[in-house]
Amino acid sequence: MFNVIMLPVDGSEYGDKAAAVAIDLAKKYSARIAAVHVLEEFSFNSYDSEEDSGDEILAKITEKASEVGVEVTEHLLTADPLRDMKFIVEQTRADLVVIHAHGANNNRFVSFEENNVSDTQIGSVSERLLRTSNVPVLLIK
Structure with missing residues (x-):
């Protein structure tokens, strides 16, 4: 049914929940995971530190998946x-695509209540992907 499951990850607890679902689905359907971490084009942090952090996040996903035989x-x-x-x-x-409803950046909500993340909110990246993707998107809350 599925051959490649894309998993955008940002290192947040929400991303970890999405990763667990993606790994379970990949195992069930003998699919592989395309784990994606995006370094923002314009960041106040050094590129090297952002790259190191991204490598760690991706390595964590690879380790969890390899424990159950998922590539x-x-x-x-x-x-x-x-x-x-x-x-x-x-x-x-x-x-x-298996993506979390919102991640580490709490400044990009479609419906933003003052400094609180509610169960009804969805991040702007997730929302745009739901509207524009040509493949199914599984949104994890």
């Missing part, structure tokens, strides 16, 4: 996740 291809990219996620899905040749 992972790691993608560490510099891009704008809001603008480029649909293109990234196409480039990974994913036929399913």
